[in-house]
Amino acid sequence: DIVMTQTPLSSPVTLGQPASISCRSSQSLVHSDGNTYLSWLQQRPGQPPRLLIYKISDRFSGVPDRFSGSGAGTDFTLKISRVEAEDVGVYYCMQATRFPLTFGQGTKVEIK
Amino acid sequence: EVQLVESGGGLVQPGGSLKLSCAASGFTFSGAAMHWVRQASGKGLEWVGRIRTKPNSYATTYAASVQGRFTISRDDSQNTAYLQMNSLKTEDTAVYYCTRALYNWNDYWGQGTLVAVSS
Numbered sequence: 001d002i003v004m005t006q007t008p009l010s011s012p013v014t015l016g017q018p019a020s021i022s023c024r025s026s027q028s029l030v031h032s033d034g035n036t037y038l039s040w041l042q043q044r045p046g047q048p049p050r051l052l053i054y055k056i057s058d059r060f061s062g063v064p065d066r067f068s069g070s071g072a073g074t075d076f077t078l079k080i081s082r083v084e085a086e087d088v089g090v091y092y093c094m095q096a097t098r099f100p101l102t103f104g105q106g107t108k109v110e111i112k
Numbered sequence: 113e114v115q116l117v118e119s120g121g122g123l124v125q126p127g128g129s130l131k132l133s134c135a136a137s138g139f140t141f142s143g144a145a146m147h148w149v150r151q152a153s154g155k156g157l158e159w160v161g162r163i164r165t166k167p168n169s170y171a172t173t174y175a176a177s178v179q180g181r182f183t184i185s186r187d188d189s190q191n192t193a194y195l196q197m198n199s200l201k202t203e204d205t206a207v208y209y210c211t212r213a214l215y216n217w218n219d220y221w222g223q224g225t226l227v228a229v230s231s
Contacts, residue, residue, distance in 0.1 A: 037216040041157075048209055048224050049149075049157065054217035092157055096216040100175045101147070101159040 121225030134210030
């Protein structure tokens with residue numbers, strides 16, 4: 001199975017300041033079709049997960065442009081340019097290149 | 113508006129069975145693969161399994177932890193996906209989410225249904 005490792009596991013951030021989360025996979029996430037199926041999900045307290053980013057850097061419908069994704073191969077990053085109060089929650093990276101689909105452990109973003 | 117609504121959760125004894133449903137609306141259900149993902153209380157996300165579409169023979173794939181105990185099915189005429197869970201163990205206790213995958217990403221998620229396995 002592909003192991004997804006996120007850092008940090010906790011990220012206290014000041015409102016209006018940037019935040020960054022890293023995700024590393026134990027194998028390349030490049031699919032045989034040439035795409036890399038790395039997604040980022042946000043889970044606010046008491047809510048189901050919500051898709052933010054897919055295929056490394058494509059922002060899902062309705063996702064604010066302060067969220068951006070980057071990376072390649074085995075190293076990926078989610079950046080929030082200016083953290084807002086509604087961004088509090090747990091963020092997960094997820095790979096769908098190979099079965100079984102696997103998730104990172106989650107990174108908790110909270111306001112300082 | 114895409115909506116996924118899970119139901120069927122509850123309390124069941126170890127060794128028992130439960131069948132979850134995921135009612136879909138707002139999109140062409142028959143054209144989407146459907147996944148189940150679970151989350152134990154205070155823990156991370158764990159993928160359970162997936163069912164593909166009719167052109168892909170309704171192929172299913174499962175996590176090793178549920179292989180042979182859980183079965184995913186779908187009824188395209190009812191816009192509903194199912195998760196049949198047998199031989200339940202205490203470690204299957206979790207909130208179960210259904211999620212849509214038109215391509216290789218899970219774009220919409222339901223609110224989840226809680227399954228508690230306890231004597």
